[in-house]
Amino acid sequence: MNQPLAERIRPKSLQDYISQQHLVGPNGILTNHIKQGIIPSLILWGPPGIGKTTLANIIAKESERPFFTLSAISSGVKDVREVIEKAKKSNGLFTQKNPILFIDEIHRFSKSQQDSLLGAVERGWITLIGATTENPSFEVIPALLSRCQVYILNSFDKNDLIMLLNRALEKDEIISKKTIVLKETEALLRVSGGDARKLLNTFDLLVGAEDEITITNELVLKKIQKSPARYDKTGEQHYDIISAFIKSIRGSDPNAAVYWLARMLEGGEDVKFIARRLLILASEDIGNANPTALILANNTFQAVSVIGNPESRIILSQCTVYLANSAKSNSSYTAINDAQQLVKASGDLSVPLHLRNAPTKLMSDLNYGKDYLYAHNHPENFIEQEFMPEEIKNTKLYEPSNNARETQFRNTLKKRWKDKYDY
Known part of the structure; x- marks a missing residue:
């Protein structure tokens, strides 16, 4: 069998779906929508490997609707129009419920591609479900976003990931026949970076042709050769490097900050994503110690949005160096955190x-x-x-x-x- 483990044990129902109880639990928002037979157009926002595609499939199955899919990476406006026509023709053939069109990585759609969805969503020809790892407030056009509910999928915690491994041990038709002992899981979880798909496929690689195996941290680190040379814009390094970038600026080290900036630029990171993080940092970590920082960061965001690559690198570098050298203060950030906690308590x-x-x-x-x-x-x-x-x-x-x-x-x-x- 050539199917990856993550595909073999993909959940088929809400009951099998791990985590996201605020959405799919007994009183979850999506659970109630399915019970009522009313599925709004929606955007599923969360990190990679969290189950966005799986959830879209389950919603379609349990609400008994035709299901069409597109990938924003490989589809153009023509593809969008063709699939909408197919959906329109299927509407009412087998059910009175309008079809679901699922678009993976919808943040990669251009404005014209997103515009091409508006009419179908407004007229009810389709129910749109979009999946994104990026903030939809920035990446989905306002006209489309206003017609969709946005649901946030939380990262898997340690218990969720252990549950996935145990499910593989118990239910997968191949692995359940093996003798596998999960003695240590820290390294395995760390290698996965919280990505369930990566966790399961790494686990599948580890057990391989073995009939008996004990999983230890040493075994994982020995067998899994993890090369950090490539920059994965949707994977663990995406989050690790932006974290190193922000922490370098917060720590007032312009040399390290520019290095991590270069790593992102060389890896093809979206310049607007970098600029947005600088904008947040200018308020969160510098604030009123230097209010000009926020103005410069905002101007940087506007500039890179207009200019694009490759010249945006110069503007991003200027802003990065300025913010790294600026006086720092998080007093406004902590003030609003404390104020919100006070509101919740009082x-x-x-x-x-x-x-x-x-x-x-x-x-x-x-x-x-x-x-x-x-x-x-x-x-x-x-x-x-x-x-x-x-x-x-x-x-x-x-x-x-x-x-x-x-x-x-x-x-x-x-x-x-x-x-x-x-x-």
Whole structure:
């Protein structure tokens, strides 16, 4: 049998599908859609090897709909129109439910290719299911995205991956006949990078023609020759190298940062993907220590979107070096994290009356807005008053970092609020 292990034990039903309980569990969103017989057009967003294609197949099977597939890598507008015509002809032949068109790696479709889907989705000729490893907010055109629900598939955790291995041991018609002991799995899981398909196919390679084998970390590292020379834009190195790139900038090492940038560029990484990460870093890791960083990063994103390769490398290098050399602060990032945790813990606290809007007479009669002090009517445009709900007043969420600009912030806050927030 020539089928890979990942294909041989591919789940055939929601009950067999591992992980993603928020989508396919007993009360999952997709489970409820299938029960109700209503499948919206949707985008499945998650890392490689997480089961997006499998899930699309299961949705089609359990909702009893015709299923058509396209790969964004090899399909053009002509292919899209042809498959839509086939779907239209099948619509109503065997079922009153409209067909599903699954497009793998939909983020690789150009604007014109995505535009060609709009009419079919709007008229209900097809239900579109797109799979992507990239943020659909950036890679799917707004008109199409607005007509789709976006569902996020989470990365497999260790327990999920162990379950996959055990399923192979128990249910695969070839492997279940062997005597296999999973003594150690750390190296096997690490080599897979969280990619279920890679995990299973690596496992299949390990056991090979062996009838009896004990899986250890040493065995895995000895048998699996893992070459880091190539850059896989959809695999483990994609995430490892962007991580090294970001951490080098955060660590203020422009030399390492430019090296990792070159690795991505030489591997054919999407320049807009790199620019987006620089934009995030400029706020998360530099923030108010140097607000110009965010402006430069945003201009970099706009520039590479217009210019493309190969000249974008120069702009990306300039931005990378600037951000690496900039003062750093994550105080805004930690402030919003802490604020969101506070909201989750404290619930929907009432807005103090003096801060409420009073557009009607009734609201004015209820003292909405009463006793609010208009800051601009006071010296230095400041007057001390309470802006937090009563239950959490005096709570400090923003802690200025130790850099020149935020030291000024700290001094100003201390002068204005004195001991209220203990700056």
